[in-house]
Amino acid sequence: MNAGSVRPAVPFLDLAPMTREVMPEIVRRWDDIVASSAFIGGQLVEQFEDDWADYCGTRYAVGLANGTDALHLSLRALGVGPGDEVVLPANTFVATAEAVVLAGAVPRFADVAEDTLLLTPSTVEDAITPRTRAVIAVHLYGQMPDMDGILQVTRRVGVPLVEDAAQAHGASWRGIRAGAYGAVGCFSFYPGKNLGAFGDAGAVVTRDAGLAAALRSLRDHGRAAGEHVRHERIGTNSRLDAVQAAVLAAKLPHLDDWNTARRRIATRYAEGFAGLPLRTVVEKPDAYGVHHLAVVRVPQRDRFRAALADLGVATGVHYPTACHRIPAYREFSTGPLPVAERAAAEVVSLPMYPHLTDDHVLRVVKAVGEACDER
Numbered sequence: 001m002n003a004g005s006v007r008p009a010v011p012f013l014d015l016a017p018m019t020r021e022v023m024p025e026i027v028r029r030w031d032d033i034v035a036s037s038a039f040i041g042g043q044l045v046e047q048f049e050d051d052w053a054d055y056c057g058t059r060y061a062v063g064l065a066n067g068t069d070a071l072h073l074s075l076r077a078l079g080v081g082p083g084d085e086v087v088l089p090a091n092t093f094v095a096t097a098e099a100v101v102l103a104g105a106v107p108r109f110a111d112v113a114e115d116t117l118l119l120t121p122s123t124v125e126d127a128i129t130p131r132t133r134a135v136i137a138v139h140l141y142g143q144m145p146d147m148d149g150i151l152q153v154t155r156r157v158g159v160p161l162v163e164d165a166a167q168a169h170g171a172s173w174r175g176i177r178a179g180a181y182g183a184v185g186c187f188s189f190y191p192g193k194n195l196g197a198f199g200d201a202g203a204v205v206t207r208d209a210g211l212a213a214a215l216r217s218l219r220d221h222g223r224a225a226g227e228h229v230r231h232e233r234i235g236t237n238s239r240l241d242a243v244q245a246a247v248l249a250a251k252l253p254h255l256d257d258w259n260t261a262r263r264r265i266a267t268r269y270a271e272g273f274a275g276l277p278l279r280t281v282v283e284k285p286d287a288y289g290v291h292h293l294a295v296v297r298v299p300q301r302d303r304f305r306a307a308l309a310d311l312g313v314a315t316g317v318h319y320p321t322a323c324h325r326i327p328a329y330r331e332f333s334t335g336p337l338p339v340a341e342r343a344a345a346e347v348v349s350l351p352m353y354p355h356l357t358d359d360h361v362l363r364v365v366k367a368v369g370e371a372c373d374e375r
């Protein structure tokens with residue numbers, strides 16, 4: 001019997017219970033949108049931007065069409081372009097590297113720490129060259145790296161720190177939330193993220209009024225503030241629409257509870273896996289992680305995943321190839337990055353979402369134990 005070929009008993013992600021929880025609030029806002037015909041921009045978008053900036057503990061938020069644009073347009077607003085290099089971890093979603101190339105710059109991949117699989121001050125240091133114009137710290141799986149140490153490096157070199165917080169809504173390092181450390185914090189609200197829309201959406205947060213203004217212009221065809229037909233720069237169309245803002249506004253009051261639920265599941269996994277021959281991603285004492293993904297490492301990944309599938313547990317891989325080894329990005333590789341490469345061969349993501357039931361969590365723990373026995 002191969003249970004993996006039918007609908008798994010424990011899905012990797014099920015957004016339906018979350019949607020049910022917030023649907024009445026969304027319907028109420030939907031009626032306002034239809035009544036006002038303000039479909040793009042407008043009051044709902046501005047209100048969400050204010051609320052999101054407050055939540056992150058910073059001044060401004062600029063709503064955008066997706067997280068990739070948040071990174072790409074941030075780099076452009078910071079003046080990064082052709083001839084420049086941007087340092088980023090090799091262990092990230094490809095969009096981080098893509099944004100650098102879209103801005104016309106060259107990605108310089110850095111290795112990551114063995115325990116957290118995140119950048120460290122010294123791996124950033126190793127990737128800095130005289131052409132470095134920015135560093136992107138990625139809060140992968142929901143945990144922020146040593147932000148104080150990395151800021152010390154970027155300050156000494158004199159380049160801005162960009163946060164890719166697409167997996168870290170509400171995470172913090174020493175009490176400061178994701179997005180509030182760097183010159184800019186870039187968020188994706190893709191449906192499966194910790195705060196997700198009903199489609200694509202994103203935002204940049206910043207305490208810098210000039211950067212916020214540049215991003216508002218870039219997202220709207222380079223328009224000058226408040227003007228419709230004067231274009232002061234080459235921009236693009238990356239606006240946040242009111243329907244997505246309404247969904248995000250309805251979900252935001254629940255985000256902290258949902259993150260708490262994720263943390264509880266992560267704790268139960270950690271307890272359940274104690275003594276098993278698999279490694280987990282370590283959460284540092286200074287980090288408050290929001291567990292976007294529950295990642296474990298096993299040497300024989302394919303067999304492990306097949307065993308779990310047979311036991312009705314769906315899994316994912318984030319990500320199977322370190323960025324500098326992806327064919328389209330190989331031209332930017334400057335040599336081996338052993339920790340990121342080994343991790344890419346071993347990581348497995350287990351089901352992790354706030355509405356995962358206690359029953360399902362138990363089932364995952366039991367299945368992981370059996371899959372380890374089988375190896």
Ligand SMILES: *Cc1c(COP(=O)(O)O)cnc(C)c1O
Pocket residue numbers: 066067068069092093095096138140164166167188189190200201202
């Ligand atoms: C999801 C994600 C992005 C890209 O966001 P989109 O909204 O899909 O464009 C960028 N970086 C990381 C780490 C992500 O997880």
